[in-house]
Amino acid sequence: MITPGDIIFTRKCPFCAEVIKLNKSECASCRDGLPSSSLRKIGTYKCAYAFPYSGEYRKAVLEYKFNGKHYYCASFAEYMKSAVDAQLADCSFDVVTYVPIYGEKRYRFNHSRTLAKHLSRLLSLPCEQLLVKTKHTQKQHLLSLDDRRHNVSGVFSSVDVSGKNILLVDDIITSGYTLAECIRTLKYGGANSVFCVTLCAVIFD
Numbered sequence: 001m002i003t004p005g006d007i008i009f010t011r012k013c014p015f016c017a018e019v020i021k022l023n024k025s026e027c028a029s030c031r032d033g034l035p036s037s038s039l040r041k042i043g044t045y046k047c048a049y050a051f052p053y054s055g056e057y058r059k060a061v062l063e064y065k066f067n068g069k070h071y072y073c074a075s076f077a078e079y080m081k082s083a084v085d086a087q088l089a090d091c092s093f094d095v096v097t098y099v100p101i102y103g104e105k106r107y108r109f110n111h112s113r114t115l116a117k118h119l120s121r122l123l124s125l126p127c128e129q130l131l132v133k134t135k136h137t138q139k140q141h142l143l144s145l146d147d148r149r150h151n152v153s154g155v156f157s158s159v160d161v162s163g164k165n166i167l168l169v170d171d172i173i174t175s176g177y178t179l180a181e182c183i184r185t186l187k188y189g190g191a192n193s194v195f196c197v198t199l200c201a202v203i204f205d
């Protein structure tokens with residue numbers, strides 16, 4: 001007979017699906033190949049990210065976003081915390097927020113909100129929705145780089161964030177236009193500082 005004491009909770013490596021211990025983010029072999037975090041600039045603003053959006057990392061993110069592997073979030077948030085610790089070591093934050101989706105309350109799952117909530121716990125910070133997306137937009141990745149800036153221009157609004165130092169979370173940075181628009185909106189809302197962190201970044205050659 002199986003008793004509650006016999007049940008061993010496990011998690012899976014997001015890159016190869018091998019069963020791993022609860023206190024691990026990935027399996028030993030995938031850990032060896034993990035890239036270091038890095039930094040992108042969005043104008044004068046900094047965006048830390050954990051890994052490039054390619055190969056097995058891209059595959060893991062797609063499984064998380066579109067194939068129900070929501071539990072990868074625990075590992076992903078740990079990578080994002082490492083990226084914050086390494087790339088934004090001199091920065092301090094009062095609050096974690098995230099890039100919202102249109103009709104936020106009607107959707108059960110915003111990938112960026114879930115990452116932000118996990119990350120905020122690791123950083124011992126509150127996670128709050130500070131931005132609202134006020135218009136539906138076309139998906140950025142379906143547009144040319146030229147059209148992406150126009151697509152997100154003026155589509156966010158902010159609550160009063162006077163004097164706050166904000167860590168803004170998104171899942172992927174591609175052109176950076178979405179994050180740039182969120183930063184602009186938060187600064188307009190009174191933010192003292194805004195720094196960004198994403199799980200991964202599309203690297204342009």
Ligand SMILES: [Zn+2]
Pocket residue numbers: 013014015016017018026027028029030031
């Ligand atoms: Zn693995």
